[in-house]
Amino acid sequence: xxxxxxxxxxxxxxxxxxxxxxxxxxxxxxxxxxxxxxxxxxxxxxxxxxxxxxxxxxxxxxxxxxxxxxxxxxxxxxxxxxxxxxxxxxxxxxxxxxxxxxxxxxxxxxxxxxxxxxxxxxxxxxxxxxxxxxxxxxxxxxxxxxxxxxxxxxxxxxxxxxxxxxxxxxxxxxxxxxxxxxxxxxxxxxxxxxxxxxxxxxxxxxxxxxxxxxxxxxxxxxxxxxxxxxxxxxxxxxxxxxxxxxxxxxxxxxxxxxxxxxxxxxxxxxxxxxxxxxxxxxxxxxxxxxxxxxxxxxxxxxxxxxxxxxxxxxxxxxxxxxxxxxxxxxxxxxxxxxxxxxxxxxxxxxxxxxxxxxxxxxxxxxxxxxxxxxxxxxxxxxxxxxxxxxxxxxxxxxxxxxxxxxxxxxxxxxxxxxxxxxxxxxxxxxxxxxxxxxxxxxxxxxxxxxxxxxxxxxxxxxxxxxxxxxxxxxxxxxxxxxxxxxxxxxxxxxxxxxxxxxxxxxxxxxxxxxxxxxxxxxxxxxxxxxxxxxxxxxxxxxxxxxxxxxxxxxxxxxxxxxxxxxxxxxxxxxxxxxxxxxxxxxxxxxxxxxxxxxxxxxxxxxxxxxxxxxxxxxxxxxxxxxxxxxxxxxxxxxxxxxxxxxxxxxxxxxxxxxxxxxxxxxxxxxxxxxxxxxxxxxxxxxxxxxxxxxxxxxxxxxxxxxxxxxxxxxxxxxxxxxxxxxxxxxxxxxxxxxxxxxxxxxxxxxxxxxxxxxxxxxxxxxxxxxxxxxxxxx
Numbered sequence: 001x002x003x004x005x006x007x008x009x010x011x012x013x014x015x016x017x018x019x020x021x022x023x024x025x026x027x028x029x030x031x032x033x034x035x036x037x038x039x040x041x042x043x044x045x046x047x048x049x050x051x052x053x054x055x056x057x058x059x060x061x062x063x064x065x066x067x068x069x070x071x072x073x074x075x076x077x078x079x080x081x082x083x084x085x086x087x088x089x090x091x092x093x094x095x096x097x098x099x100x101x102x103x104x105x106x107x108x109x110x111x112x113x114x115x116x117x118x119x120x121x122x123x124x125x126x127x128x129x130x131x132x133x134x135x136x137x138x139x140x141x142x143x144x145x146x147x148x149x150x151x152x153x154x155x156x157x158x159x160x161x162x163x164x165x166x167x168x169x170x171x172x173x174x175x176x177x178x179x180x181x182x183x184x185x186x187x188x189x190x191x192x193x194x195x196x197x198x199x200x201x202x203x204x205x206x207x208x209x210x211x212x213x214x215x216x217x218x219x220x221x222x223x224x225x226x227x228x229x230x231x232x233x234x235x236x237x238x239x240x241x242x243x244x245x246x247x248x249x250x251x252x253x254x255x256x257x258x259x260x261x262x263x264x265x266x267x268x269x270x271x272x273x274x275x276x277x278x279x280x281x282x283x284x285x286x287x288x289x290x291x292x293x294x295x296x297x298x299x300x301x302x303x304x305x306x307x308x309x310x311x312x313x314x315x316x317x318x319x320x321x322x323x324x325x326x327x328x329x330x331x332x333x334x335x336x337x338x339x340x341x342x343x344x345x346x347x348x349x350x351x352x353x354x355x356x357x358x359x360x361x362x363x364x365x366x367x368x369x370x371x372x373x374x375x376x377x378x379x380x381x382x383x384x385x386x387x388x389x390x391x392x393x394x395x396x397x398x399x400x401x402x403x404x405x406x407x408x409x410x411x412x413x414x415x416x417x418x419x420x421x422x423x424x425x426x427x428x429x430x431x432x433x434x435x436x437x438x439x440x441x442x443x444x445x446x447x448x449x450x451x452x453x454x455x456x457x458x459x460x461x462x463x464x465x466x467x468x469x470x471x472x473x474x475x476x477x478x479x480x481x482x483x484x485x486x487x488x489x490x491x492x493x494x495x496x497x498x499x500x501x502x503x504x505x506x507x508x509x510x511x512x513x514x515x516x517x518x519x520x521x522x523x524x525x526x527x528x529x530x531x532x533x534x535x536x537x538x539x540x541x542x543x544x545x546x547x548x549x550x551x552x553x554x555x556x557x558x559x560x561x562x563x564x565x566x567x568x569x570x571x572x573x574x575x576x577x578x579x580x581x582x583x584x585x586x587x588x589x590x591x592x593x594x595x596x597x598x599x600x601x602x603x604x605x606x607x608x609x610x611x612x613x614x615x616x617x618x619x620x621x622x623x624x625x626x627x628x629x630x631x632x633x634x635x636x637x638x639x640x641x642x643x644x645x646x647x648x649x650x651x652x653x654x655x656x657x658x659x660x661x662x663x664x665x666x667x668x669x670x671x672x673x674x675x676x677x678x679x680x681x682x683x684x685x686x687x688x689x690x691x692x693x694x695x696x697x698x699x700x701x702x703x704x705x706x707x708x709x710x711x712x713x714x715x716x717x718x719x720x721x722x723x724x725x726x727x728x729x730x731x732x733x734x735x736x737x738x739x740x741x742x743x744x745x746x747x748x749x750x751x752x753x754x755x756x757x758x759x760x761x762x763x764x765x766x767x768x769x770x771x772x773x774x775x776x777x778x
Contacts, residue, residue, distance in 0.1 A: 002038070002168040002169075002170050002171070003026075003027070003031065003034050003035075003038065003169075003170055004023055004024060004025055004026070004034070004035055004038050004170055005022075005023075005024040005026065005126070005130075005168075005170040005171050005173075005174045006021065006022070006023050006024070006038060006039065006042045007021075007022055007125075007126055007129050008020065008021050008022070008046060008049055009021075009022055009118070009121055009122045009125045009126070010125070010299065011117065011118070011120070011121040011125075011297065012117075013114040013117045013118075014117075018050050018051075018114065018117075019049035019050050019051075020049055020050060020051045020052070020053055020118060020122070021046070021048075021049045021051070021052045021053070022053050022055065022122055022126060023035070023039075023052065023053065023054045023055065024055050024056075024126070024170065024173075024174050024177070025054060025055065025056035025057075025060065025063075026169060026170045026173035026174065026177075027060075028057070028059055028060060028211055029060060029061070030056070030060060030063065030066050030067070032066070032070045032073060032074060035074055036073055036074050036075075036076060036077065039074065039075065039077060039078065040076075040077035041668070043077060043078055044668070044671070044702075044705075048078060048086075050089060051089035051090070051091065051112075052075075052086070052089065052090050052091070053090075053091045053092075053093060053112075053118070053122075054067055054090075054091070054092050054093070055092075055093045055094070055095065055101070056092075056093075056094060056095075057094065057095055057208065057211055057212070058094045058095065058096050058102075058212070059211040059212060060094075063092065063094060063104065064092045064094075064104040064105075064106050064109070065106070067092055068092075068106050068108045068109065071087060071090065071108075075090075087108070087109075088110050089110075090109060091103065091109060091110075091112040091115075092104040092106070092109060093112075095177060095180065096180075096212070097180060097185070097209065097212040097213075098180060098181060099177065099178065099179075099180030099181035099182075100181075101115075101119055103115060120297070121297060123178055123290075124290055124291060124297075124298060125298060125300070126174060127174070127175065127178060127273070127289065127290035128290060128292055128298055128300055128301050128302075129300060130165055130171045130174070130175070131162075131165055131273055131290065131292060131302075132292075132300060132301075132302065132697075133697040133698055134164060134165035134166075134167055134171075134697075135161075135164045135165065135696075135697070136160060136161055136162060136164050136165045136247075136273065137158060137159075137160065137161075137302055138158065138159045138160075138161045138164065139157060139158050139159075146314075146316045146317075146321045146322075146323055146324070147159040147323065147324055148311075148323040148324065148325045149249075149307075153309060153310055154249075154250075154307050154308065154309060154310075155307065155308040155310070155311060155314040155316060155317065155323055156305060156306065156307040156308065156316075157305075157306075157316060157321075158305045160246075160247035160248075160249065160273060160275060160292075161247070162195075162197065162198055162246040162247050162272055162273060163195070163197030163198065163246070166197070166198070166200050166201070167337050167338065169204075172200050172201055172204050173204045173207075173208070175201050175204070175272065175289065176201055176204035176205040176207075176208050177208065178289045178290070179201070179205050179244075179270060179289060180205070180208060180209075182242075182267070182270045182287070182289075183205065183209070183242055185209060185217075187239075187240065187242075187267075188219070188240055188241065188242040188268075189219065189220075189240040189241075190219055190220045190221075190222065190240065190241050190242070191205070191206070191219050191220070191221045191222070191241075191242045191243075191244065192221075192222050192223070192224055192235070192237065192241055192242070192243045192244065193221065193222070193223045193224075193243075193244045193246070194223070194224060194243075194244065194245045194246055194253070195223060195246055196223040197246070198244060198246045198272065199221055199223065201244065201272065202219075202221045202244060203221065206218065206219050206221070219242075224237075237257065237261040237263070237264055237268075238261075238263050238264075239263040239264065239265075239268070241264070241268060242268060242270075243257065243264075243268055243269045243270070244270055244272060245269060245270065245271040245272065246271075246272055246273070247271065247272060247273040247274070247275075248271050248273075248274050248275075248284060249274075249275045249276075249277035249307065250277065250284075251271070251274070251283060251284025251285075254266070254269050254271060254283055254284050254287065255283060255284075257269060258283075266283050266286065266287055267287070269287055270287050270288070270289055271284055271287060271288050271289065272289045272290065273288075273289070273290050273292055274288040274290070274291050274292065274293075275291075275292045275293055275302055275304065276291070276293050276304070277304050277305060277307060311323065337662065338662050338664065338695050338696040338699065339652075339662070339663045339664065340664055340665075340666035340667070340668070340696075340699050340702075341645060341653060341654070341655055341663050341664065341665055341666055342666045342668055342669060343641060343645070343665075343666075343669050343672075343673070344653075345618075347641050347644055347645055348618060348619055348641055349640075349641075349644060350619075350621050352541075353541075353619075353637060353640050353641075354620065354621045354622065356539060356541045357370070357620075357633065357636065357637055358621075358622050358625075359403060359404070359406055359407055360389075360394070360403070360404075360407075361403070361622070361625065361628055361629055361633055362594065362628055362629055362630040362632075362633055363401075363403065363628055364627065364628055365594075365595065365628065365629070365630045366594070366630070367393070367397075367401070368390070368594035368595075368630045368632055368633065369389060369390045369391075369393055369394060370387070370388075370389060370390075370630075370632055370633050370635075370636040371387075371388045371389075371390055371585075371591065371592030371593055371594050371632045372385070372386060372387060372388065372550070372551075372552065372592055372593045372594075372597055372632050372635055372636075373385070373386070373388070373550055373551075373552035373553070373582065373585055373592055373593045373597075374388035374390075374585065374586070374591055374592035374593075375585075375586040376431075376547075383547040383548075384547055384548065384549070384550050384552075384553050385546075385547050385550065385592070386544050386546040386547070386550035386551065386639070386685075387543050387544050387545075387546075387635075387636055387639055388591070388592040389480045389507055389509060390433075390591050390592065391433040391437070391479040391480045391506055391507060392432055392433040392436060392479075392591065393591075394407070394506070395433060395436040395437055395440055395479070395506070396436065398411075398440070407538065407539065410538055410539075411440075411506070411538050412444065414504075414536055414538055415441055415444050415445065415504075416444075418502060418504065418534060418536050419441065419445050419475060419502070419504075420472075420473045420500075420502070421448065421449075422471075422472040422473050423445070423455045423472065423473050423474070423475055424455055424456065424470050424471075424472040424473065424474060424499065425455055425456050425457075425458060425466060425470075425474040425475070425499070426438050426441060426442055426455050426456070426457045426458070426474075426475045426477060427458050427459070427460065427462075427463070427466075427474060427475070427476050427477065427490070428457070428458075428459055428460065428476075428477040428478070429459075429460050429476075429477070429478045429479070429486050429487075430459055430460045430461060430486075431479060432588075433479035433480065433506075434477055434478050434479040434506075435459065436479070437477050437478075437479050437506050438457055438475075438477040439457065441475065441477060441504065442454075442455065442457055455475070460486060460490065463490070463493060466494075466497065466499070468496065468497055468498070469498075470497075470498065470499060471498045471499070472499060472500070473499055473500040473501070473502060474494070474497075474499040474500070474501055474502070475502050475504050476490055476501060476502070476503050476504065477504050477505075477506075478503070478504075478505045478506065479505075479506045479507070480505075480506060480507045480508075480509060481505050481507070481508045481509065481510075481519075481537075482509055482510060482511075482545040482547075483510065483515065483519070483545060484508075484510075484519040484523070487503060487519070487523055488519070488522060488523065491522070491523050491533075495526070495527075500532075500533065500534075501523075501526070501532075501533040501534070502533070502534040502536065503523055503533065503534065503535045503536065504536050505535075505536065505537040505538065506537075506538055506539070507537070507538065507539045507540070507541070508537040508539075508540050508541075509540070509541050509542070509543050509545070510542060510545065511542060511543065511544060511545045511643055511646075511647060512542055512643075512647035513542065513647075514647075516540070516542070520535050523535050541640070542640070542643065542644065542647070543636070543639060543640050543643055544639050544642075544643045544685070551684040551685070552582050552593065552597075554731065555578075555582065555727070556579060556582050556583070558727075558730075558731055559575050559578055559579050559582075560579065562575065562758075562762070563575045563576065563579070566758075568754070568758075570754055571754055571755075571758055574754075574755065578599075581593075581596045592632070593631075593632060594630040594631065594632040594633075595610065595630055595631050595632070596610060596631070597631040597632060597635055597680075597684070598610070598611050598631065598677065598680040598684070598721070598723075598724055599680075599723035599724050599727060599755075600723065601676065601720045601721075601723075602714055602715060602719075602722060602723060602753050602755065602756060603715055610631065611631065611676045611677040611680055611720060611721060611724075612626075612631075612677060613625070613626055613629055613634050613675060613677050613678070614626065614675050617673075617675060617678070618673070619634075619637050619638065619641070619673075619678070620637070631677065634677050634678070634681055635681045635684065635685065637681075638678060638681035638682060638685055639681070639685040642655065642665075642682070642685045642686060642690075655690055657689050662689065662692065662695055663690070664689075664690055664691065664692060664693060664695070664696075664699060665682060665686055665690045665691060666699070666702075667693065667699055667702040667703040667706055668702065669682060670682065670703070670706050671706050674717075674718065676717070676719075676720030676721035676724075677721070679721040679724065679725070680721045680724040683721075683724050683725065683728045683733070683734060684724075686733075686734075688732070688733050688735075691728070691733055691734040691735065692734075692735050693734070693735060693736040693737075694735040694736055694737055694738075697737060700736040700737040700740050701737075701740065703734075703736050703740070704736060704737075704740035704743060704744060707725060707744050708743075708744065708747065710722055710725060711744060711747045711748055712747060714753075714756070722756065723755055723756070723759065726756065726759035726760065726763065727759060729741070729759070729763050730759050730762040730763050730766060732766060738767065741763070741767065742769070745760055745763065745764065745769070748760050
């Protein structure tokens with residue numbers, strides 16, 4: 001996404017307020033399908049403006065013809081479109097090597113009246129939007145620190161940081177397009193940047209210049225590391241140097257460069273983003289790509305902020321705030337790149353997931369195998385599985401439950417094929433399900449042996465019963481394996497035995513292919529090489545293997561905390577019942593949750609029935625799934641998808657996180673998959689990092705719009721998961737910009753439902769919007 005930079009411009013054309021949607025095309029060709037898709041997404045959060053303008057370079061072959069010929073397809077998803085009115089106000093502009101804009105005429109396009117007025121506003125507003133929405137204004141949080149500018153003198157609690165905004169190539173090329181007006185190819189031979197963090201802009205500028213020429217020219221790009229490099233005296237700037245300053249609030253750096261480098265004139269230097277925070281610099285204003293200052297012509301600009309000329313005059317220092325020096329090319333508080341990840345068909349992987357899910361699906365919402373929140377207690381450990389596969393139920397009912405017919409056929413075939421005639425031992429892992437599977441295997445094969453040769457059945461704890469003198473083979477049986485630690489332990493323990501090993505696993509469920517391959521390779525390797533031992537699994541599925549602090553353990557802690565703080569009888573009754581429903585699933589008889597996973601639907605002012613899947617879900621391919629699936633079946637399916645994304649090796653489509661990249665679950669998923677139970681599954685299975693929309697203004701805005709609908713229609717299908725959304729906000733698992741959150745809470749200001757009131761009050765307390773006093777009353 002973001003192959004095009006699309007934004008709205010607002011200005012006065014004479015006395016008339018005018019709005020224009022700008023579509024900047026940064027590439028050297030026009031991708032019609034991609035543009036259609038990005039416009040579709042854009043208009044989910046934006047309204048149709050007075051006119052639409054496409055802008056591209058003159059190097060794009062037949063630019064205007066391609067647009068006019070495909071205009072019906074390109075603008076297919078523009079809302080409430082009236083063809084005649086819309087296309088009468090559709091215009092195509094091209095820019096040349098000097099950055100000059102020219103209208104492209106065509107029989108199907110009308111003249112752009114008011115073009116000159118448009119030119120005055122569209123670039124600066126477009127650049128300001130990039131800067132503001134991508135977090136270019138860095139603000140210190142709290143009072144413990146503030147910033148000391150690179151000059152070493154000025155102090156402030158705000159700082160302009162251009163590196164934060166360079167996230168998308170379309171926006172970087174838009175900045176470079178603006179610089180064409182300042183760069184004269186006959187005058188300059190090299191480009192200097194005040195910090196290497198903006199080198200991408202210089203590279204994009206070089207690329208744009210080459211698109212207009214038949215001869216490739218590479219301009220050397222260097223950095224003088226802001227004031228550090230300038231003060232060192234090592235940087236030699238000449239009259240053929242083109243110099244880019246990332247940002248300035250005074251213009252002092254520009255004046256300093258001219259003073260110390262006599263060959264230079266003001267035309268050699270351009271400041272990308274300028275805020276006339278003090279007395280405006282005339283020289284700086286003439287050589288600015290974008291003036292961020294908020295005014296009538298730039299309504300979404302940056303407000304002037306207070307800065308102090310020195311430490312001695314700094315009120316922040318006097319109050320005890322610590323000044324953080326910003327120097328060179330490194331700024332440790334840099335915000336990471338933000339990506340919104342959209343769940344697609346490849347993530348659902350229906351062919352793999354449904355093969356597994358369909359054969360183990362619940363029957364009329366009961367007799368579930370795929371469960372959540374099972375608490376397994378062993379020697380020295382307590383595991384609380386997010387996702388649990390109840391293999392005991394499978395093996396107990398394998399002959400009587402028709403659901404397991406295909407699994408039984410496969411299991412029996414594998415027993416016949418892979419269990420050798422020289423088998424001496426059947427060793428099972430210590431859990432009950434593994435013991436039951438081992439007993440099943442022994443029962444199937446015992447007719448193949450005379451009574452004196454029937455293999456011995458032993459547990460992992462009885463390993464000492466194995467004789468080193470015995471020759472033959474050993475079958476190691478595991479019911480449902482996640483990481484295979486016990487198998488690796490047994491593999492090492494059997495190295496000095498003469499027995500050939502066959503690992504026989506009912507279901508293997510590692511979290512990714514890498515973990516599976518690692519386990520399989522290590523278990524098979526032995527004295528005679530990579531295929532020394534045999535590894536057999538009847539079924540395989542990749543899914544989450546989280547077993548600490550799963551979503552229901554987190555909810556349990558939350559409920560118990562607020563139960564002690566509340567004196568509201570109705571609320572306390574609900575909290576106690578909810579706690580009981582979570583804790584009751586730990587017994588060996590119940591073995592995990594299959595129903596009541598989520599907070600209930602609110603109806604007629606009261607908490608009522610449970611969330612259920614609707615028909616025609618994209619996540620299931622079985623016709624009658626809606627009649628049978630339990631909540632835990634649905635959760636298993638969604639958790640499978642989220643886990644698959646976390647382990648994706650596609651850097652452009654993954655939920656892997658790093659210090660420099662934050663991949664979030666796109667809010668669009670909550671709109672596309674509007675089943676309340678699907679939304680609840682996404683919220684529960686996702687991590688905090690994957691739902692941290694406070695990182696990005698645009699994603700936070702998208703989420704705000706989606707939640708607005710859910711909150712307003714809370715008693716209808718659209719809002720059936722409102723309690724799950726509020727809970728996620730209350731525990732700060734899902735976060736968004738504070739001004740968006742405040743707006744959402746205002747929608748529920750006079751809410752009567754006691755559970756909604758309860759969660760809203762907690763959210764307000766957590767975000768310090770009210771004092772700490774928990775009960776459900778207003």
